[in-house]
Amino acid sequence: xxxxxxxSVFKQQMLSKNKINFILSLQKKKAxxxxxxxxxxxxxxxxxFLLAKQPVEMLIAKPEFLNSLPLFHKQGIREVIPAGYDNxxxxxxxxxxxxxxxxxxxxxxxxxPDDITGGLxxxxxxxxxxxxxxxxxxxxxxxxxxxIYCSENCVDVYNPKVIQASMGAILNVRVYYTDLKDLFRxxxxxxxxxxGAMLDGESVYSHKLCKTGxxxxxxxxxxxxxxxxxxxxxxIMIPRISGTGTGIDSLNVSMAASVIFSEFTxxxxxxx
Numbered sequence: 001x002x003x004x005x006x007x008s009v010f011k012q013q014m015l016s017k018n019k020i021n022f023i024l025s026l027q028k029k030k031a032x033x034x035x036x037x038x039x040x041x042x043x044x045x046x047x048x049f050l051l052a053k054q055p056v057e058m059l060i061a062k063p064e065f066l067n068s069l070p071l072f073h074k075q076g077i078r079e080v081i082p083a084g085y086d087n088x089x090x091x092x093x094x095x096x097x098x099x100x101x102x103x104x105x106x107x108x109x110x111x112x113p114d115d116i117t118g119g120l121x122x123x124x125x126x127x128x129x130x131x132x133x134x135x136x137x138x139x140x141x142x143x144x145x146x147x148i149y150c151s152e153n154c155v156d157v158y159n160p161k162v163i164q165a166s167m168g169a170i171l172n173v174r175v176y177y178t179d180l181k182d183l184f185r186x187x188x189x190x191x192x193x194x195x196g197a198m199l200d201g202e203s204v205y206s207h208k209l210c211k212t213g214x215x216x217x218x219x220x221x222x223x224x225x226x227x228x229x230x231x232x233x234x235x236i237m238i239p240r241i242s243g244t245g246t247g248i249d250s251l252n253v254s255m256a257a258s259v260i261f262s263e264f265t266x267x268x269x270x271x272x
Contacts, residue, residue, distance in 0.1 A: 014081065027093055040102050040104055041100070041101045045164075045168050056078065057103045058080075058081065059081070062085070064099070117192055119145075121145065121149065122214070123150075123216045124136070125228055130161030130165065131161060133162045134161065135165050136217070136253070137165075139258040141172040143265050148173060149176050151177075151178075152178070157170070184228070187231075193213040196231075196232035196235055211268050215261070216232065217257055219253075238251060
């Protein structure tokens with residue numbers, strides 16, 4: 001199917017200055033929240049969103065990318081704008097733009113109290129680095145964890161750098177922003193264990209891990225805030241095996257998350 005055939009089924013427009021300014025504005029959290037839209041970039045990521053039939057408001061891409069799309073990908077796209085390298089560079093948050101960029105509508109997700117009792121969930125306290133949040137989302141999706149609860153001061157999940165780091169895993173994981181105190185009170189009321197990653201915890205390799213519970217991770221430099229530590233029922237840590245005494249004092253939070261998720265998965269396997 002050539003470009004003329006492809007774009008004929010859409011409302012085709014040019015990449016005007018107003019559209020450029022609007023797309024650039026979505027790099028800021030306030031603008032994203034007001035418009036209920038966010039930006040994704042990259043051939044693979046855009047194709048995954050289209051395949052998942054996510055509501056795409058605007059697809060801006062090189063003609064060759066548009067020509068590569070199967071016809072069924074047209075579902076859910078409101079507007080297609082063919083663009084060259086120079087125009088894509090104007091709207092990209094990356095130093096080198098990809099062949100495609102899309103503006104996507106935020107999904108409407110509602111918290112379900114049963115999610116914290118039916119399996120493993122993740123809670124994040126004041127995680128600030130977009131790359132860390134995106135990598136944690138990616139790791140959660142890999143290990144079958146479907147819900148992540150963030151404190152209100154965590155980085156925005158629709159930050160372009162979070163989306164990039166998640167590598168499409170955002171399609172499989174629901175991320176909520178909530179008061180963690182309320183979440184933990186509800187968890188404890190339902191006898192759900194809260195596994196807090198702490199430097200003074202017991203080794204995750206020897207601690208008894210349950211099939212259900214909340215894996216709780218804190219800020220990149222400060223860890224879990226003092227006001228939330230009393231909610232922790234199980235303090236766990238990843239022991240350092242290295243014999244060197246300098247240069248390594250902790251793991252990156254997203255690295256730690258992957259190790260802990262893996263160990264919980266192994267524990268679930270042992271429990272059947």
